[in-house]
Each structure stands twice: as C-alpha cells, then as structure tokens.
Amino acid sequence: MAQDKSTIDINRPLTVGEVAARAGVAVSTLHFYEERKLIQSIRTGGNQRRYRREVLRRVAVIKAAQRVGIPLADIGAALSSLPDGRVPNAQDWAGLSARWRSALDRRIEDLIALRDHLDGCIGCGCLSITACPLRNPEDRLAEQGAGAQLLLRP
Amino acid sequence: MAQDKSTIDINRPLTVGEVAARAGVAVSTLHFYEERKLIQSIRTGGNQRRYRREVLRRVAVIKAAQRVGIPLADIGAALSSLPDGRVPNAQDWAGLSARWRSALDRRIEDLIALRDHLDGCIGCGCLSITACPLRNPEDRLAEQGAGAQLLLRP
DNA sequence: GCTTGACCTCAACTTAACTTGAGGTTCTAT
DNA sequence: ATAGAACCTCAAGTTAAGTTGAGGTCAAGC
Known part of the structure; x- marks a missing residue:
C-alpha cells in the first residue's frame, strides 16, 4: 500500500498553479x-x-524554442507532430529537436556574425557591399540593385 | 567640375524611397x-x-540586431551613443560593438549550450532537473523551488 | 460549515513593431 | 502646365504573446 501510494503520488496530476x-x-x-x-x-x-x-517538459521545450526565436505558431505545429494519445518518447522529442536545429544554427550564426563584424565591418563601409558577411542572405536575393543591408529577422 | 559633380553626386542625400x-x-x-x-x-x-x-549602414545595423532578437528600444539606446552631429567613424561604431559584445557573447553561449544539448536532453527527462544544461541560466536564479525550465527569451 | 486561497471564463488591455488608409502636397517628366 | 509618381501627416488597424480584471466557483483546513 505504501508502494501504491508512492506510485499514485508520482503520477498525481498537477494543478495549474x-x-x-x-x-x-x-x-x-x-x-x-x-x-x-x-x-x-x-x-x-x-x-x-x-x-x-x-x-x-513540453513547457520547457516551448520556452527553449522561443529562445531560438521560433514563433509560438510554429512551435505548436511542431509539437502537434508529437503523439496524441501516448506519452512522447525520446525519439519523438529527437524528431522535434532535429526540426529546430537548423533554425538554431542560423540564429547562432547571425549572432556570431553580428558580434564579429560589428567591430570589423561596421565602420569600414563593407556593409554596403554585397559580399559583407553581415548581410542577410535573403536580402541578397531579394534586392534589385539595393545597397546596404545587414542581418535582421527576429 | 566633372570632379565636383561626382563629389556632389556621391554625397547627394537620398529620398525616403x-x-x-x-x-x-x-x-x-x-x-x-x-x-x-x-x-x-x-x-x-x-x-x-x-x-x-x-x-x-544604420538601418543595416538595426536589421542585424533585430535579427538576433534585440528589441528596437535597446537598439535605439545603443545607437544613441553614436554622435549626433557628425558622421560616425569607425571608432564610434567600435564603441557600439563593445557595448553589445558581452550581451552578444552571453547569448551566443546560451544558444550554443542549447544546441549542444537539444538532442540529448529534450527527450531524456533531464529538462525537468535543475542541473540540465539546457535550462536558462536566468531561470535558475529566478526560481524558488521550481521544477522544469529550459531556455527561452528571444 | 465556513472562510480563504486556488480556480474558472471571458472580455478587454498591453507592448512591440509595423502596415494601411484617408486626405492633401510636391516633384519631375513630358 | 499638367499628369502621375512620390511624399507628407495622422489616425487607426494588425499580429504576437501575453496580462489584467470582473464576477463567480471549488476545495482544504480549522
């Protein structure tokens, strides 16, 4: 019975508070x-x-994804790939992680680019040049004879 | 005069369009x-x-900063350190860069920690444990006997 | 059995970062 | 000299991600 109680205890559902x-x-x-x-x-x-x-864990994952800059709507879409009935297992979570990995990589690269080139590029004029590493790759495609661009997009 | 013209041309102010x-x-x-x-x-x-x-260049910097999740208000505060009257030189920009450097470094480390542990932790259950490397350092300080937390704050 | 702290719903408000629109003016090319 | 493209201001609307508040219910301890 003591065993029952502890099992019950650990599975006891949590209140919202x-x-x-x-x-x-x-x-x-x-x-x-x-x-x-x-x-x-x-x-x-x-x-x-x-x-x-x-x-x-789900909330922790939501917060992690937000930290990477992924909007809630996208997070929701990704989470919805998790099984509905059963408790997600390690593989389910790993799939999620893989989906976000590239976004995370990109964000890290953007951050590093911003950091490393603020010193080097910001004052030198290269920001206006297509080859500047600070520029957003998307800008490069989108532009038609445009000038300076760097790296945003939250 | 041809020289004058080209100088004038290159300094010609730009319209909003x-x-x-x-x-x-x-x-x-x-x-x-x-x-x-x-x-x-x-x-x-x-x-x-x-x-x-x-x-x-200023707009390029704004976009770059936004891209890594820095709010406009913060960007504005940082940019306001640039000289008002004269055109900012390389040193002015470097000063800006220095101001952001530690914040950027922290953020980069944070995201790298997230990346390194995303696969491993997301499915393993350690996310709910205070010691999980995926958890946001800020959460760790802020909590009072809390449970799972991971890593957000865009 | 009753008080008090947690909960519940639903609507409205907030902040950030823009966009859209109405109504009117300025420029530039013919 | 005039049409059309660019501009201007100001107010209001939009989306994301929550927060706040009013008015009412639940439940745990004394």
Whole structure:
C-alpha cells in the first residue's frame, strides 16, 4: 500500500498553479498555451485543470524554442507532430529537436556574425557591399540593385 | 567640375524611397524608425525627408540586431551613443560593438549550450532537473523551488 | 460549515513593431 | 502646365504573446 501510494503520488496530476510554479511561467500563460493547443489538460469534476507531469517538459521545450526565436505558431505545429494519445518518447522529442536545429544554427550564426563584424565591418563601409558577411542572405536575393543591408529577422 | 559633380553626386542625400529600396525596408518603416529616433533626416523646402548615405549602414545595423532578437528600444539606446552631429567613424561604431559584445557573447553561449544539448536532453527527462544544461541560466536564479525550465527569451 | 486561497471564463488591455488608409502636397517628366 | 509618381501627416488597424480584471466557483483546513 505504501508502494501504491508512492506510485499514485508520482503520477498525481498537477494543478495549474503547480505547473506554473515549476515551469516558471504564469498561470495565465498556461491558459493561453492551452487555448493555442500547445498543451492539454484534463478537467476535474469541478472543472479545474489537471496536467500530466509530461507537460513540464513540453513547457520547457516551448520556452527553449522561443529562445531560438521560433514563433509560438510554429512551435505548436511542431509539437502537434508529437503523439496524441501516448506519452512522447525520446525519439519523438529527437524528431522535434532535429526540426529546430537548423533554425538554431542560423540564429547562432547571425549572432556570431553580428558580434564579429560589428567591430570589423561596421565602420569600414563593407556593409554596403554585397559580399559583407553581415548581410542577410535573403536580402541578397531579394534586392534589385539595393545597397546596404545587414542581418535582421527576429 | 566633372570632379565636383561626382563629389556632389556621391554625397547627394537620398529620398525616403531610395533609402527604402536600398535598405530593403518599407517607407513606412523608415518613418517609424525616425519617430522612434533610430534614424534622422533633414527636410527639403517642400517638407520631404532627405537622408545621408550613412543611414543605410544604420538601418543595416538595426536589421542585424533585430535579427538576433534585440528589441528596437535597446537598439535605439545603443545607437544613441553614436554622435549626433557628425558622421560616425569607425571608432564610434567600435564603441557600439563593445557595448553589445558581452550581451552578444552571453547569448551566443546560451544558444550554443542549447544546441549542444537539444538532442540529448529534450527527450531524456533531464529538462525537468535543475542541473540540465539546457535550462536558462536566468531561470535558475529566478526560481524558488521550481521544477522544469529550459531556455527561452528571444 | 465556513472562510480563504486556488480556480474558472471571458472580455478587454498591453507592448512591440509595423502596415494601411484617408486626405492633401510636391516633384519631375513630358 | 499638367499628369502621375512620390511624399507628407495622422489616425487607426494588425499580429504576437501575453496580462489584467470582473464576477463567480471549488476545495482544504480549522
């Protein structure tokens, strides 16, 4: 029975307040994510949300992806590739990770380019030149005889 | 005189439309940046904006910074360290670069940590553990007995 | 059994970063 | 000298990602 209790305890669903505290987000944010289908909950008889512990990882992943600059809508799309019924396993998560990897790489490159070339390029005039590494590759394609461009796009 | 003409030509101020085309942004965006004091213009007798060529570099820097997730307000604060009257020289720009350097470094390290551990951690469960390298350093400080957190903040 | 802290919904507000539109003016090329 | 392209201002709208608040319900401890 002691064993039963501990099993029950570890699987006990979390309240919205508990998830908020442990995931480091506001309760309203969890409501918002749920509305946007990024997370799910079940309801108690009294209509209160209860979350599986797995939601903590999901929220952590959402925050990670946001940190990389991925919009919530995209995150939602990616998360929706996770299985609906069963708890996602390592492979499910790895697939997600692969999808975001290139965005992450790009962002890191942009950051490094910004850092390394602020000193070197910013004052030298090369920013106006097509070959400047600070320029956004997309700009290069998009332009028709344009001039200076660097590297934005959040 | 031919020389004079070419000098005049290369220093000729740009219209808002020209800047927009060459910088790869909308005219309305330039109006907006001006309102936010990120760029400046002088006016013709007919109240039309004229820009120094230097504005192209400024806009390029703004775009670069935005691309890595720096808010316009911060960009504006940094740009305001550039001289008002005279055209910024390489040292002015280098100063800007220095101001951003540590923030950029931190951010780069943060994202690299994320990248290095994305595959490994996302599926393994350690995301919920305080020691997970994927967690945002800021979360770690901010939390009071919280649980899972990862790495956001665009 | 009742008080108090958590929850619930729904609508409205917020901030950032722009875009769109209306109504009017200036420039430039014919 | 005039048509059409570019400009101008100012107000309002848009999207993302939440937050805030009003008005009402649930549940855990004393």
